[in-house]
Amino acid sequence: MRREFDRQQSLLETAGLARAQVVQNWLLLLATRLTEADGSLWDPCLIECEELESDCRGFEQTCMQVISRLRPTGTELKKVLLMSQFWAMLRQCAGLGERIAAVTVEFSYIADFHVPGALTELALSTGEALITSIRALREWDTDVCVESMEISTQTRRQAATLQQVALERLRGGQTDVQCLLRLQLIIEWLSQIAENAAAFSKDIRRAVAECPASQIALVPDALDDLRPDEWVVRAALRV
Secondary structure (H helix, E strand, C coil): CHHHHHHHHHHHHHHHHHHHHHHHHHHHHHHHCCCCCCHHHHHHHHHHHHHHHHHHHHHHHHHHHHHHHHCCCHHHHHHHHHHHHHHHHHHHHHHHHHHHHHHHHHHCCCCCCCCCCHHHHHHHHHHHHHHHHHHHHHHCCHHHHHHHHHHHHHHHHHHHHHHHHHHHHHHHCCCCHHHHHHHHHHHHHHHHHHHHHHHHHHHHHHHHHCCCCEEEEEECCECCECCHHHCEEEEEECC
């Protein structure tokens, strides 16, 4: 039973990491190609957002099925509940991504708008915060939780700086008001995705702290190798 639970949890975590990487990829695409001439460029992003929302709902149900069928307790129950929480959080992020993609369509027809280079850095940090949060669950490590929260803090600072740049442009009458308002919305939504990841990492850190000081965890030896006979047993001290 324990082996089957670890197998299911590992599959869910690997799927979560893959979906988080998808989010990071299209956030970078939206940020770096904001003023592309062809508005249809964003259609794939919108479709992926919708598909991701559907996937997340399906994986949330899978988590509940794992609980119902395998009846995990203690640390195992915490892990699968956190996994369900991750999918709910990622579903919210997909919704925010859909808003971002919809707003960027409007930018695609504005050739003379200068996009701040820092927007790409903000999108990258946002994606990293999301990926690191699922790593924290996968590795069950407080250090990775702290790393995710630090990335989120960095993202908030980047967002605040970009908002200030937008305000200065607005006051100076350097560009179209509607463009700046849309840019501020994109910045706000990117920051919210990173905030969601940080809140999730905080929950993981609390759960890890409640676990026994010494714990044996079954983890896959590689991300793409999930065969039970290939798993390794790793012992780690949990503080």
